[in-house]
Amino acid sequence: MAINRVEIKDFLVFKGEFAADFCPGVNVIIGGNATGKTTLLKAMYTFNNSTNFHREGITIVSDTKLDAVFIPENDMLSHSKGLLSLWNERNIPFIQTEIDILAKAQIPETREIKPNAKRIIDSIKEIINGEVLYEDDMFYTVKEDGTKISFTLEASGYKKLGLLWKLLRNGLLESGTILFWDEPENSLNPELIPILVDILLELSRNGVQVFLATHSEIMASYFSVNRKRSDAVMFHSLYRDSEIIRVESGDRFDLLDNNKLSSEPVKLYKKQLERGLSGNG
Numbered sequence: 001m002a003i004n005r006v007e008i009k010d011f012l013v014f015k016g017e018f019a020a021d022f023c024p025g026v027n028v029i030i031g032g033n034a035t036g037k038t039t040l041l042k043a044m045y046t047f048n049n050s051t052n053f054h055r056e057g058i059t060i061v062s063d064t065k066l067d068a069v070f071i072p073e074n075d076m077l078s079h080s081k082g083l084l085s086l087w088n089e090r091n092i093p094f095i096q097t098e099i100d101i102l103a104k105a106q107i108p109e110t111r112e113i114k115p116n117a118k119r120i121i122d123s124i125k126e127i128i129n130g131e132v133l134y135e136d137d138m139f140y141t142v143k144e145d146g147t148k149i150s151f152t153l154e155a156s157g158y159k160k161l162g163l164l165w166k167l168l169r170n171g172l173l174e175s176g177t178i179l180f181w182d183e184p185e186n187s188l189n190p191e192l193i194p195i196l197v198d199i200l201l202e203l204s205r206n207g208v209q210v211f212l213a214t215h216s217e218i219m220a221s222y223f224s225v226n227r228k229r230s231d232a233v234m235f236h237s238l239y240r241d242s243e244i245i246r247v248e249s250g251d252r253f254d255l256l257d258n259n260k261l262s263s264e265p266v267k268l269y270k271k272q273l274e275r276g277l278s279g280n281g
Helices: 037-046 083-089 096-106 115-128 156-169 190-205 217-226 260-277
Strands: 003-011 014-021 026-031 053-055 058-062 067-071 130-135 138-143 148-150 177-182 209-213 233-241 244-250
Touching: 003 037, 014 244, 026 037, 026 190, 026 217, 026 260, 037 067, 037 096, 037 177, 037 209, 067 096, 067 156, 096 156, 115 130, 115 156, 115 190, 130 156, 138 156, 156 190, 190 209, 190 217, 217 233
Parallel strands: 026 209, 026 233, 067 177, 177 209
Antiparallel strands: 003 014, 003 058, 053 058, 130 138, 138 148, 233 244
């Protein structure tokens, strides 16, 4: 069960016709600013609820109806106090995906944890040194020593992983579901990126289809390095051809021609080399 293909015509930044094919595992979407990465994720999240669903120029080709989770770039759990009540009662200008993730994080935890999910839950618990608690309309990290830290005071990187812990504990990332994640590397210490990559690869092995948009060459490269031969991983580079957004896809990140993530480090290395050779280093 997976999204196999998306077709877009004249929708927001996607002028003309656009189409991309996806793998059932991890799909890493890269590209410069204003090339439609976030728009693509939100479009698939919004319109994935029916097989071959077509609306407003978007066609989603999938095997069956799919449950999905969208993690936005912005942290919403720190602002949970009373937000959903205000959203339900008044017209507050919040993006729907940000309200959705808050609502999903607030649902009750499952009684039973499946063995595959438990391995990831325990791994995240070890990293953040605790578990995530939803209490009195607020989120907390309860540390191993019993200390309870509000998400407003928790480290940003731990909040990201803590949210993932809560979604898993709530039973929302099981086989046959989809995870959309916009720039998961934000506020994450580089040493945690390979750990997060391993977690996402493990989710895909458990039957979760993953779509993520990233500006991090480190994250994209770790998917190439840490993947197993049996893992389904594809890279999709969005780029502009005049006013048209196109995509180059492949299972080798280093072989993409339109690869801004790799081209900039090369430019930096050349400048460092030139500086050293000129005697200004």
